[in-house]
Amino acid sequence: MVSASVKDVAALAGVSVGTVSNVLNRPQKVSAEVTLRVQSAIDKLGFVRNDAARQLRAGMSHSIGLVVLDAANPFFSDLARGAEDRAAAENFTVLVGNSNEDEGRESAYLDLFEQQRVRGVLLSPVGNVIPRLEQLRRRGIPTVLVDRQTENKSFSSVAVDDLAGGEMAAAHLLSLGRRRIAFVGGPASIRQVADRLAGARKAIDAVAGATLEVIATESLTVLSGRAAGESIRSRPEAERPDAIFAANDLLAVGALQGLMLMGGVKVPQEIALIGYDDIEFAAAAVVPLSSIRQPSALIGSTALELLLREAESEDGFAPSQVVFPPELIVRASTQG
Amino acid sequence: MVSASVKDVAALAGVSVGTVSNVLNRPQKVSAEVTLRVQSAIDKLGFVRNDAARQLRAGMSHSIGLVVLDAANPFFSDLARGAEDRAAAENFTVLVGNSNEDEGRESAYLDLFEQQRVRGVLLSPVGNVIPRLEQLRRRGIPTVLVDRQTENKSFSSVAVDDLAGGEMAAAHLLSLGRRRIAFVGGPASIRQVADRLAGARKAIDAVAGATLEVIATESLTVLSGRAAGESIRSRPEAERPDAIFAANDLLAVGALQGLMLMGGVKVPQEIALIGYDDIEFAAAAVVPLSSIRQPSALIGSTALELLLREAESEDGFAPSQVVFPPELIVRASTQG
DNA sequence: AACACGCAATGAATCGTTTCATAACGAGTT
DNA sequence: AACTCGTTATGAAACGATTCATTGCGTGTT
Structure with missing residues (x-):
């Protein structure tokens, strides 16, 4: 047995799988006595939720993708930190990809993020990515451009002037x-x-x-x-x-x-x-x-905020272009 | 329709879902004519594989987790790059987490990686993590320590003297x-x-x-x-x-x-x-x-190599401690 | 005593992909 | 004509968590 599933937990606790799921996700719906039994079964078996199964059922992951031009550049690592902190606050995870200013790698990361069904993508683009972003949008994945103002006002962006x-x-x-x-x-x-x-x-x-x-x-x-x-x-x-x-x-x-x-x-x-x-x-x-x-970290957190808002809204979301002033x-x- | 599934592709191409899967995974088993039909259906529908479903079926992900002490430190970003390059060559993805020398964050990342059923974990540890690593190992997730020699010879490690x-x-x-x-x-x-x-x-x-x-x-x-x-x-x-x-x-x-x-x-x-x-x-x-x-990148790539070898082997794998010499x-x- | 109500718990259906035992079919062999 | 291969294609089962319509049960009301 590589790892225990809800079924194993349910069997050991003498309850149904639905109840185990309730203990995990809606504890208030379950009686104290049963909760206790389930918890101890979880501990005994070392049960760990399978994220893939959750995600499959949910249809969407709890991650957002971020593609940066250069991960070694302090500007981008600060930006990433800003996005990560904001994401953590909303229970999201940020997957960071480094395009190294290479369009091929950028595209590969976008493919990967699509397969992972990320909730959205933050992108500091290399070339002309607008067609690719329109494709992503059609598939239900919103994008926010970072560190780059766009001519194209149909996408949100966060940048410095x-x-x-x-x-x-x-x-x-x-x-x-x-x-x-x-x-x-x-x-x-x-x-x-x-x-x-x-x-x-x-x-x-x-x-x-x-x-x-x-x-x-x-x-x-x-x-x-x-x-x-x-x-x-x-x-x-x-x-x-x-x-x-x-x-x-x-x-x-x-x-x-x-x-x-x-x-x-x-x-x-x-x-x-x-x-x-x-x-x-x-x-x-x-x-x-x-x-x-x-304000690198602020750019990251703001972009993440915009992205989540856009992801949560039904279509018809109005994109916004945020431009921060630089400081001497x-x-x-x-x-x- | 948020996104097309194999079922949609199969319907449009007039074949079974199994055949679509074969086109994707064992092209040589499918006739040229059918392959063509399936491909064009994929293109028409903009089908993108759902990674969660693949992973659920496969039981394990194609990622490995890496937890570093400080993502801003060039030493660790080089190490990560080394690991990522090596991983990419074997079709693996590296998820990078930054513990910031905080045991709580380190533990949170390990939890996350467990839920994702990563193939293994590279860890530059903060505190005494041996018990946690033993738990991971029991659950089938091997670990390689980086930038730290261990007293405990039951884990592999890659470090510099x-x-x-x-x-x-x-x-x-x-x-x-x-x-x-x-x-x-x-x-x-x-x-x-x-x-x-x-x-x-x-x-x-x-x-x-x-x-x-x-x-x-x-x-x-x-x-x-x-x-x-x-x-x-x-x-x-x-x-x-x-x-x-x-x-x-x-x-x-x-x-x-x-x-x-x-x-x-x-x-x-x-x-x-x-x-x-x-x-x-x-x-x-x-x-x-x-x-x-x-040799920071070399440490990363070597650690990844050891990890994959350990992950692929059945139990009974002999851990090894690699120590690189520093250079003046x-x-x-x-x-x- | 009959009934309604609310709270707990149930378990089948579902998500999308892969796998594998099976079927269908044509070509070659006797 | 009966047969055995070999090649393709099929479709049901499985992965594990979540959801939701349903059941069961105890309490309170009339």
Whole structure:
């Protein structure tokens, strides 16, 4: 006997299977004496409910699926934590899949979630997923997009206004009197990067005499940032920017190192530096980093909330697009 | 109609449900003509297998559960990736739970995994879980411990020899001629911390005139390390150690910052510094960090392999304890 | 004494897939 | 023509929990 079933419990307790189920799910409907007998039978047999059977009968699971672009990115792990905590409060479980920015893996996870009959899906999409989402919706699985605003207003989404964030970062640098601003980031195909750059451009265009230089990187990593920083440091002093806006904090940390190597450029005196995301490490960097904070956990919990509401409602649910404002965090890298 | 079932597919294709199942699971047993008809019915109806029903019938799921101490720690996310990749190759899915070093959450995840009838569990344990694991085993769910050697040889485990790692780190510092060595780490209740310290002590005791000072920290974080570094910097020069071994890289990074603040102590000239884990950031720190590398992904994949082998075997499986050797990675923080 | 009512407990039906013993059929053999 | 294979296809049974219409029983009412 691999494991006991309700039938075994019922037999041992001398009751029907229906009663065992009632003890488990509607204890108030069962007399105290019988409850006790059933409980002790459960203990004696080490009975554990079979989730697959429950789910089959229920028709839907108590899980929701989450597909993130990069599980190693602190932004997404915070987002996931936010979603998980909110889900736990409603007795739901979150299954996390890591697409690694690969459309194939994204699709595989969506397939898996469909087979599991998850209650809904949170998705930070790689490519154009709208057709796939419409298919999911037709099959009764609602989706909420995270960290991405959609043109398509028929889906709910929760995101941060990256355009405003970029504008905010650039405006801050401009307010320090800096005028030769460099944007470090890439690849440009990543929506968030493009939006942050567009926001920065907007702020810079509004100030006479301010210029924007774009330094493209291959990825959003510390090493890419370091390369960018070193290339700036190696320029003649007159050709260096006086401020850098990095598309995320990993790049900013790398840039900082590239600049400071061998007693090079002083941050913030010679070049002010600001990042994006406000990851935990930003505050602890050698020169604590200014950054644009995103409420990552809040994005996760809000998206989950929206999703559950949509899942519970009958069709005809009105999708909503939630956009959180980013927040400027000023630290040493843009002070002095 | 929420979603189509095999029955619907069978009806549309004009065959029996058994045949549909055969098309799905043993295509070679079905004639080409029928296969085609069934496939097109599947496509037309948008049929998606119900995993709960499959699993109920099969008696066991195609998932394995993994409980980690801290999902945000790069060491564990690498370990998880290793396990996931290996699992995917065998058509298994890994469900990741984060215990956050909390016994209650650990237990909740184990309950959940039991209800899901997972094929096995990988566990980086918080407290004394042996009784719980014996219970799981009785119910047919094998367990492999990760990142923890057990006294109890009846369970398989995959770990790195932290004692050897600690010894290796200290021996490296001693080989540089350093004699006043400080160990930065804590809380001591964490097994890994205690083992690394014990290893260091062993190496230091073997060298005449070498001393070991233990600087306890509250946690294994950058901020704790920074505090430790600052307190060392504020000492009179004669009372400072000439080398620091930090219990993990986050502490080492923090210590580095604490030491270097305000043009303080030079690393490695005045104080050599080595960390543990070799997280990605170590190589990219302002002074690239020497560290003790653990094969995190390999630990994950090996543990998964052991687990599957144990799950497939009938009872009478001989548990094995795999211990990987740590590896010394020398970078600038201990050179010069 | 007859009746109605409410509370407990019952157990058959159900969810969707897989499996397996059986049937149907055609081709080859004697 | 009777037979044995071999190949396909069939459909009922099984997995385990839940649900719900039904039964049984004790209490209170008239």
